Amino acid sequence: MSGVPAELAGLASALGILRLAPLSGGVEFLVFRGTGPDGEELVVRMPRARTFHTANNVGVEALLLLDQEQRMAEWLAPQGFPVAEVLGRHRTGTGLPVLISRFVASDDGDPDxxxxxxxxxxxxxxxxxxxxxxxxxxxxxxxxxxxxxxxxxxxxxxxxxxxxxxxxxxxxxxxxxxxxxxxxxxxxxxxxxxxxxxxxxxxxxxxxxxxxxxxxxxxxxxxxxxxxxxxxxxxxxxxxxxxxxxxxxxxxxxxxxxxxxxxxxxxxxxxxxxxxxxxxxxxxxxxxxxxxxxxxxx
Missing domain, CATH: 3.90.1200.10 (Aminoglycoside phosphotransferase (APH), C-terminal lobe)
Known part of the structure; x- marks a missing residue:
């Protein structure tokens, strides 16, 4: 899996996720796209560190932010607000938390x-x-x-x-x-x-x-x-x-x-x-x- 950290590749293999590849990345998280064992397209979000220490956020736990992403998605979806469906949280072999969501197809055009x-x-x-x-x-x-x-x-x-x-x-x-x-x-x-x-x-x-x-x-x-x-x-x-x-x-x-x-x-x-x-x-x-x-x- 080119461009995929070894610890994430190991977790993906254990979960039956295939063709995992980098999708995007930000200051705190890396995002990957792969295919689940049932053929469903997935997005995997992994933090760059367990705890973030930046000039803006000092001592913020990555696990808490991933938990929040899941809570917000699960709270907003039943109210009709468009969010990506969260499928589950896991940990890599070194303990980094990982969030798996359903892939949402999109294009490069601007929204209304x-x-x-x-x-x-x-x-x-x-x-x-x-x-x-x-x-x-x-x-x-x-x-x-x-x-x-x-x-x-x-x-x-x-x-x-x-x-x-x-x-x-x-x-x-x-x-x-x-x-x-x-x-x-x-x-x-x-x-x-x-x-x-x-x-x-x-x-x-x-x-x-x-x-x-x-x-x-x-x-x-x-x-x-x-x-x-x-x-x-x-x-x-x-x-x-x-x-x-x-x-x-x-x-x-x-x-x-x-x-x-x-x-x-x-x-x-x-x-x-x-x-x-x-x-x-x-x-x-x-x-x-x-x-x-x-x-x-x-």
Whole structure:
């Protein structure tokens, strides 16, 4: 099995999975495609490590994220939301957790972007699942942002010392808590790569590792920041049109949500998965948002 780690090849052989081959890969996970013993096409997702230690996520257990992927799929599918069906979890010989899902056929064409916006609105109208997402750490969203944004920003400042400063964590939490918000499930990684589409329709939304529960404005703010990067392949205007923009922007809160996304992306491009072609513009975007935040912080 060319390009397949030996430990995964061994597990595949034991499970009767044939023709396993690399399909895609990200910062934290590798994804492979194979054929099950009954001829069914499968997707196998394996982490690069048992525990992730990056500038954005320190000490996050891969098993917990794979468990979350399964829980989200099993919770959303009965409600008609398009997800990939999870078939089971296993471990390699060295103990790495592996998630096996049913393969979802897709093509390279763009989806109807307005329907993507409507799909997000549908997601946000559902009751939030329990237990909460892994990266929420049991906190309300305002408290989580007030904790992680300054922590990540300090790591970014170590790489880019001239960025300026943030309000205090307590002040951030207070401002976000003032904004009326539903407690919705947020995907928070809406990119073309995470939308499996065929014939213009979204067949499955994948990769729920970044999910949180809280203000839907955060989803729209992060989507907007992602849309600034061409390779994410998003049409922000049509997505917002399909969503119907029922969650109007809220000044400081929206800026904080955008800054949370921009700082995360800057750390990715500078440290986690270096991209010298994208890092300068992303760092400049952080500086721009800091100026906007300072101007609106009254």
């Amino acid at each position: 972007w307005a329907s993507v916006g409507a799909l997000l609105a549908t997601l946000h109208a559902l009751p939030a699942p329990q237990p909460g997402p892994v990266l929420q750490y049991g906190m309300p969203l305002p408290d989580l942002i007030a904790k992680r944004l300054p922590e990540r920003f300090r790591r970014l400042q170590a790489l880019q010392p001239d960025l300026g400063g943030l309000p205090s964590p307590a002040a951030i939490a207070r401002r976000l808590a003032l904004v009326p918000a539903r407690h919705a499930l947020l995907h928070l990684d809406v990119r073309r790569q995470n939308l499996l589409c065929r014939g213009g329709l979204v067949r499955a939304v994948i990769d729920w590792s970044n999910a949180l529960v809280g203000d839907p404005r955060m989803e729209l703010a992060r989507m907007s920041e992602y849309a600034r990067i061409p390779e994410n392949g998003l049409d922000e205007a049509l997505i917002r049109k399909g969503y119907a923009a029922s969650a109007a922007e809220e000044g400081v809160a929206d800026c904080l949500y955008r800054l949370d996304a921009a700082v995360m992306l800057a750390l990715v491009f500078l440290s986690v998965a270096p991209r010298p072609d994208l890092a300068p513009a992303q760092t400049a975007r952080v500086a721009e948002l800091l100026m906007t935040l300072g101007a609106g912080w009254h």
